[in-house]
Amino acid sequence: MTTPSPDEAPICSARGCRAxxxxxxxxxxxxxxxxxxxxxxxxxxxxxxxxxxxxxARGFLREVVPLPGSPTLGS
Structure with a gap:
């Protein structure tokens, strides 16, 4: 994962997604x-x-948490 510059929002890791x-x-x-x-x-x-x-499905997932600064944190 690369660290975005302050003026860039982090984007989804799914292939082709820019959300x-x-x-x-x-x-x-x-x-x-x-x-x-x-x-x-x-x-x-x-x-x-x-x-x-x-x-x-591969037994790799450990946790899912809201991204810091995300509006998801409040919901």
Whole structure:
């Protein structure tokens, strides 16, 4: 994940999607990463479920949390 410049909103990690990200999908491949390591995909509301399902089907998904500064935090 690259850090956006202050004038750029983080975008969804789904292929071809340019929508603003609202969620962090934190995951870990237990065969490659130590237990404390977490990688992050960003998701817009439309891709939260599909990206999460992809990771969960492989046993990689650890948690889904609102992206800091996202309007999702208040809901």
């Amino acid at each position: 603003p990200a609202r969620f962090q999908l934190r995951w870990q491949n237990p065969r490659l990463h130590p237990p404390e390591r977490r990688k992050t995909w960003l998701a817009c509301p439309d891709h939260r479920a599909s990206l999460g399902d992809f990771l969960d």
